[in-house]
Amino acid sequence: MLKIGEFSRLSQVTIKTLHHYDELGLIKPAHIDPVTNYRFYTVEQLPRIHRIMALKEMGLSLEQIGIMLEKELSTDEMRGMLHLKQAEIHQEMREAQRQLSMVEFRLRMIEAEINFPELDVVIKKLEAMRYLSFFVAPHTRLEKGLAYRSMVVSTLQNAIAEGVIQHTGVLIDVFHGEMILPFTSPDIKERQHEILLGVKDTQEAVKLKGIGQLTVKEEPAVETAATVMLEKSDLKDINIAGYAEKATLLRRWAIAHGYKPHDLVRYLSHRGLLQTSNPEEFIIEAQLPVDTGD
Amino acid sequence: MLKIGEFSRLSQVTIKTLHHYDELGLIKPAHIDPVTNYRFYTVEQLPRIHRIMALKEMGLSLEQIGIMLEKELSTDEMRGMLHLKQAEIHQEMREAQRQLSMVEFRLRMIEAEINFPELDVVIKKLEAMRYLSFFVAPHTRLEKGLAYRSMVVSTLQNAIAEGVIQHTGVLIDVFHGEMILPFTSPDIKERQHEILLGVKDTQEAVKLKGIGQLTVKEEPAVETAATVMLEKSDLKDINIAGYAEKATLLRRWAIAHGYKPHDLVRYLSHRGLLQTSNPEEFIIEAQLPVDTGD
DNA sequence: TCTACAACCTCCCCTAACAGGAGAGTCAAG
DNA sequence: CTTGACTCTCCTGTTAGGGGAGGTTGTAGA
Missing domain, CATH: 3.20.80.10 (Regulatory factor, effector binding domain)
Incomplete structure (x- = not known):
């Protein structure tokens, strides 16, 4: 049994975040002391928190992660979610590219120095x-x-x-x-x-x-x-x-x-x-x- | 004098958003009827809302936009903010690229089909x-x-x-x-x-x-x-x-x-x-x- | 002139994923 | 027994508004 601080150190997830995940039901302590309400985790829970972090790193929402964790979903479903996420990321990248081109257009106008007009398109x-x-x-x-x-x-x-x-x-x-x-x-x-x-x-x-x-x-x-x-x-x-x-x-x-x-x-x-x-x-x-x- | 609906139609900014900007002081109605509290804008305010939208499209926060609007800032300051934003966008793009590589790595593992191990790195x-x-x-x-x-x-x-x-x-x-x-x-x-x-x-x-x-x-x-x-x-x-x-x-x-x-x-x-x-x-x-x- | 109905107002709550902090209780060591 | 480190439960704040309730105002048709 690990107190939350220890589990936090091992997993390198902040205590705040563990509280939050507990609340969401993503990962609940293996045991809670009914007197003190102290949360106790076990080392068996390390794979689960690892999984959560790995999925979060891919940009999935906690809600989606919850779904993936609770019902063991088929290969096809998994593939579907990942393809969806892939498309989302592509979209984000296009958006970032758009923003970048706007910023750089402005910068070029400033560099051109010609009493540059404010071009608010x-x-x-x-x-x-x-x-x-x-x-x-x-x-x-x-x-x-x-x-x-x-x-x-x-x-x-x-x-x-x-x-x-x-x-x-x-x-x-x-x-x-x-x-x-x-x-x-x-x-x-x-x-x-x-x-x-x-x-x-x-x-x-x-x-x-x-x-x-x-x-x-x-x-x-x-x-x-x-x-x-x-x-x-x-x-x-x-x-x-x-x-x-x-x-x-x-x-x-x-x-x-x-x-x-x-x-x-x-x-x-x-x-x-x-x-x-x-x-x-x-x-x-x-x-x-x-x-x-x- | 334009009522908010009309101004909203001309600028294609929702009424909710105009309310929000009013609250933040980004763009306040030229006149407010003291009896009805109706907001009245003028066509002279169109350039300002245009400017706000253009800056927002570049990904700047409303707070930053507020700063840029209220004190007429020098060319150098402007350039500084844009360079900063540029760096931020580059960072975002790297992050998106990271996420993408993770998603695609997983997809490849799934496609490989070899009773694929869950690799939660x-x-x-x-x-x-x-x-x-x-x-x-x-x-x-x-x-x-x-x-x-x-x-x-x-x-x-x-x-x-x-x-x-x-x-x-x-x-x-x-x-x-x-x-x-x-x-x-x-x-x-x-x-x-x-x-x-x-x-x-x-x-x-x-x-x-x-x-x-x-x-x-x-x-x-x-x-x-x-x-x-x-x-x-x-x-x-x-x-x-x-x-x-x-x-x-x-x-x-x-x-x-x-x-x-x-x-x-x-x-x-x-x-x-x-x-x-x-x-x-x-x-x-x-x-x-x-x-x-x- | 009455009555719809559209337009507008001010609250208030909701989002995602936590961080920060208050105030109080708990644990281990000296 | 006391200190300091841990932990708990609330509560608020973050971004840029969206949604809706409940109430007022403006206007157009009957």
């Missing part, structure tokens, strides 16, 4: 929505493109004010294609810059003076998208390049983390022209739909 | 001890070797009974050298099989009739040893081969898990000849000192 789902779509005609000069877009938005605003449009408050600029700087590139393509205005279920197609017929469409949900919030520094100076830079970084981030970016970028205005005319107050989220590597 | 420290040492002279025949050892042990027992030896109850058979079956091999070396009897601090050298002078020595602690408990099936049939097989498996196990086994094996009798004459009741732990790969 979040993977999220994009909800499906009903929307009115308008394609901004291409312009080779930045100012013209911006002015044109402003005109479109104020036309929409008027329609909203007149009650012609029941919107949901969601306004998204979508840039189709790989192009990063749609307003400044000379060989810009048609139908590249699309404005989506989220609308309620009751909304139907409308015709607006100056920009024409807008029909209602459905945008399907996107399962996985890499997103970042643009900061003030990206927006001030009416610097559209800030938007483009984020998109580039987002793309790089996605690739570095094993995602396959789609061929478009969305800018969701949480607070944009519909809410304020001061660009410094804009809150804009860049969204890059991606495919997962699976 | 536990890594532990071996304590330093004072001991009396006796080298068993080599014998080419199994029975002779065993009989000789029995004689030695009973001589020790007599001495103990006479009070000549103050022992600690610890009896260890050490087999020096790679040899697995010391009793049966023809080219057995001298001074290969050593018996250690742990003794108390007061014990000094003794001279025993029949086996001669035994001096007291110190055995240093072993930092890392792979150990298994021998089972009844290993011990019955007075089958010394069971001992040897465990040693072989122990060695393989150690190598498969990145340890470098030393050139000796110890058998610690938790219950051996000193306690019982019935070999079926023996409780014996095989110990293989190893070096870690670090």
Whole structure:
């Protein structure tokens, strides 16, 4: 008969842990003094505690260990549990790898030292929505493109004010294609810059003076998208390049983390022209739909 | 102003989590209605919650994130935290790799199907001890070797009974050298099989009739040893081969898990000849000192 | 205007595997 | 007989929230 301290020394399991296992029924003392409640173990129990430790080292939970100990399970069951655990560990390793790539991406950005932008990428789902779509005609000069877009938005605003449009408050600029700087590139393509205005279920197609017929469409949900919030520094100076830079970084981030970016970028205005005319107050989220590597 | 549900939908953080972060002070609502206690967030808070999520994805704790958010920390501090985290993740990955190798070792043993022995290897420290040492002279025949050892042990027992030896109850058979079956091999070396009897601090050298002078020595602690408990099936049939097989498996196990086994094996009798004459009741732990790969 | 029902609130308990500590009883040696 | 080492039973704390009870508030339809 060994007192708990002795058993603890032999097995190199702490007394606290032995108490805990007693409570769980994993290994109960061979004898308990009914007067003092002292626990007494025997050397015959050493194989059992060894077994518990060996299984714990493999990462099995105490609950699973309890099952394995109490019913002598068949070779097949045992194999099944181990295969399961194997898969779990593989999953953990992938997760660790993901985390590592994120940490190292950040470190590289810091090392690059270029007044590094805070790139807080979040993977999220994009909800499906009903929307009115308008394609901004291409312009080779930045100012013209911006002015044109402003005109479109104020036309929409008027329609909203007149009650012609029941919107949901969601306004998204979508840039189709790989192009990063749609307003400044000379060989810009048609139908590249699309404005989506989220609308309620009751909304139907409308015709607006100056920009024409807008029909209602459905945008399907996107399962996985890499997103970042643009900061003030990206927006001030009416610097559209800030938007483009984020998109580039987002793309790089996605690739570095094993995602396959789609061929478009969305800018969701949480607070944009519909809410304020001061660009410094804009809150804009860049969204890059991606495919997962699976 | 966004109610918590709306903010939750935009950020894709559950309401529960937002409550939790509020409590921790990670991100507090811009406004709380003093009457209803409703939390109101603003779109300006989206970058902050994004940042929190991005840092959390890297595996940082909420406490660390809190620190990073509240005091604008320098590039160097940031780099330091990330390097620390990087090291942590590497550690986790090594641990996962260790677990994986254990699980796969077991799976291989099961697949091998050879009435597979339960090999519950536990890594532990071996304590330093004072001991009396006796080298068993080599014998080419199994029975002779065993009989000789029995004689030695009973001589020790007599001495103990006479009070000549103050022992600690610890009896260890050490087999020096790679040899697995010391009793049966023809080219057995001298001074290969050593018996250690742990003794108390007061014990000094003794001279025993029949086996001669035994001096007291110190055995240093072993930092890392792979150990298994021998089972009844290993011990019955007075089958010394069971001992040897465990040693072989122990060695393989150690190598498969990145340890470098030393050139000796110890058998610690938790219950051996000193306690019982019935070999079926023996409780014996095989110990293989190893070096870690670090 | 009444009534659902959705959204929101504040507790409170639960997780896994113990560690730490308080306060009290027990054991062995000097 | 006393000290110091052991042991006991509670109780709390750890991480990052999830689940649910029980109560209030907000909104939309009849």
